[in-house]
Amino acid sequence: MTQENSRPPRARPGRAAPPQGFRPRPKRERTAGETLYLYGLHTVELALKNPRRKAIKLLATRNAEARLAERFPEGLPLAAENTSPPALDKLLGSDAVHQGVALETRPLAPLGFRDLPDARLVLALDQITDPHNVGAILRTATALGVDAVMTTARHSPAESGVLAKSASGALDLMPMIEVRNLGDALDEMKSGGYMVIGLDSEGPTPLEDVAITAPVVLVLGAEGKGLRQRTAQLCDALARLDMPGPIKSLNVSNACALSLYVVRTALNR
Numbered sequence: 001m002t003q004e005n006s007r008p009p010r011a012r013p014g015r016a017a018p019p020q021g022f023r024p025r026p027k028r029e030r031t032a033g034e035t036l037y038l039y040g041l042h043t044v045e046l047a048l049k050n051p052r053r054k055a056i057k058l059l060a061t062r063n064a065e066a067r068l069a070e071r072f073p074e075g076l077p078l079a080a081e082n083t084s085p086p087a088l089d090k091l092l093g094s095d096a097v098h099q100g101v102a103l104e105t106r107p108l109a110p111l112g113f114r115d116l117p118d119a120r121l122v123l124a125l126d127q128i129t130d131p132h133n134v135g136a137i138l139r140t141a142t143a144l145g146v147d148a149v150m151t152t153a154r155h156s157p158a159e160s161g162v163l164a165k166s167a168s169g170a171l172d173l174m175p176m177i178e179v180r181n182l183g184d185a186l187d188e189m190k191s192g193g194y195m196v197i198g199l200d201s202e203g204p205t206p207l208e209d210v211a212i213t214a215p216v217v218l219v220l221g222a223e224g225k226g227l228r229q230r231t232a233q234l235c236d237a238l239a240r241l242d243m244p245g246p247i248k249s250l251n252v253s254n255a256c257a258l259s260l261y262v263v264r265t266a267l268n269r
Helices: 041-049 062-069 085-092 131-143 161-167 182-191 229-234 252-268
Strands: 036-039 055-060 080-082 101-105 121-126 148-152 176-179 195-199 216-221 237-240
Touching: 036 041, 036 085, 036 161, 041 055, 041 062, 041 101, 041 161, 055 062, 055 085, 062 080, 062 101, 085 101, 121 131, 121 182, 121 252, 131 148, 131 161, 131 252, 148 182, 176 182, 182 195, 182 216, 182 229, 195 229, 195 252, 216 252
Parallel strands: 055 080, 121 148, 121 216, 148 176, 195 216, 195 237
Antiparallel strands: 036 101, 055 101
């Protein structure tokens, strides 16, 4: 089929529409689009304050623009284009809780773990793919003082409005490290002195009984599958969270919160 007869790609909810005649390049499983829309007052505020973020266009209702401007005493860094709630619903999808504001932006450029040589606490995600879970994890990691979150170039969610909204601004606060192969990255970090702890519901030791020392990498696996075999083999300790109640398993984002609190407490002793 020739280009003249092919249909132009349609925009997904929360993504900017491609220009006329745009031919998308082949993309990896998790690659974000050329641009995307972030939405929600807090998310957009922190995106605009992030020096690494390349903002393109700010859309806001008059009320949302006024509320957003209160957070920038020296003035908004990007002039807002007036819009309406129905127009934002159409652009972002009816499920998007946009609060009257959306920011078209380019995805953040990923970092390598060598970009953060002084990191003491790193959180690694082993094929956690749900953007709501990853967003909640980023929010928790930011609250508990994690220095960076590591994901893989495949089998992890691309940056999106859904992920950013779930993270409640943490996407623009938490350094994100992207690696091609998690096992190789963990092996190299171990050679650099990092302790690697894997969270495993069948782990032989309660997490609070592990002698945790910095620098440390805490590794979380996907719900159901858990840690992959090589990831588990590379861990210096496989640890579990002991639940005293009748329900013994937790959502991965909840398990993340509890385990990071235990690790942070141990590092602060």
